[in-house]
Amino acid sequence: MCESTIKNNYENVLQRVKDACVRSNREVNDVTLIAVSKTKPVEMLQEVYDCGCRDFGENKVQEIMDKYEQLPSDIRWHMIGHLQTNKVKYIVDKVYMIHSVDSVKLAKEISKEARKKGVVVKILLEVNVAKEESKFGIMSETVNDFYKEVVDLPGLEVCGLMTIAPYVEDAELNRQHFVKLNQLMIDIAQEKTDNISVGELSMGMTGDYEVAIEEGATFVRVGTGIFGERNYNV
Numbered sequence: 001m002c003e004s005t006i007k008n009n010y011e012n013v014l015q016r017v018k019d020a021c022v023r024s025n026r027e028v029n030d031v032t033l034i035a036v037s038k039t040k041p042v043e044m045l046q047e048v049y050d051c052g053c054r055d056f057g058e059n060k061v062q063e064i065m066d067k068y069e070q071l072p073s074d075i076r077w078h079m080i081g082h083l084q085t086n087k088v089k090y091i092v093d094k095v096y097m098i099h100s101v102d103s104v105k106l107a108k109e110i111s112k113e114a115r116k117k118g119v120v121v122k123i124l125l126e127v128n129v130a131k132e133e134s135k136f137g138i139m140s141e142t143v144n145d146f147y148k149e150v151v152d153l154p155g156l157e158v159c160g161l162m163t164i165a166p167y168v169e170d171a172e173l174n175r176q177h178f179v180k181l182n183q184l185m186i187d188i189a190q191e192k193t194d195n196i197s198v199g200e201l202s203m204g205m206t207g208d209y210e211v212a213i214e215e216g217a218t219f220v221r222v223g224t225g226i227f228g229e230r231n232y233n234v
């Protein structure tokens with residue numbers, strides 16, 4: 001029963017995710033829709049939760065901590081925003097996955113705090129594929145070395161790559177970046193010697209998630225398309 005606008009939006013995005021999977025001969029279960037709920041009140045998250053969503057994305061440590069307390073414990077929290085090393089300790093045992101690991105220093109801190117708490121944290125390496133100056137993330141050329149430096153750290157599991165593509169009106173313009181991230185993932189997988197699986201690709205937002213799925217995304221991060229525009233001035 002999904003009558004509200006938010007519920008309708010969620011159902012609509014979910015259907016489009018499924019359609020994109022079918023179009024590109026992919027299993028629907030291989031793509032996880034993350035509802036990006038930053039700035040939104042817990043009541044709204046609860047509505048989406050009631051439609052069956054269990055994956056929520058946030059970009060602020062404090063917001064994850066607050067919402068974590070108030071919402072059901074079977075939610076998988078995805079940290080998708082820039083993470084400062086001194087705040088790792090607050091969320092390391094609360095998040096399902098950290099998508100935004102962009103330095104060896106940060107990876108080491110996650111490793112350290114995860115071991116203290118006796119958990120293993122899934123992480124993705126954030127790559128600035130479009131080389132935008134305003135964005136965090138490592139450069140494509142350094143992904144392989146970066147991967148090698150962090151892959152054996154205890155307390156974390158390197159699951160794949162993430163990127164934030166540029167804001168564009170025409171989603172097709174971002175296809176090249178999604179292709180690139182997919183290729184970088186293939187390169188890593190080929191160099192690997194162990195048999196631990198690595199292959200998650202977190203890419204695609206409201207404007208371009210269908211194109212991202214066509215190019216191999218396993219996580220799409222959709223905020224505005226589900227919750228509506230964000231107001232940062234409240």
Ligand SMILES: *Cc1c(COP(=O)(O)O)cnc(C)c1O
Pocket residue numbers: 036038059080081164205206207221222223224225
């Ligand atoms: C805010 C945000 C999103 C969601 O963006 P929308 O365009 O609202 O779908 C996705 N990924 C990251 C990293 C974000 O910060």
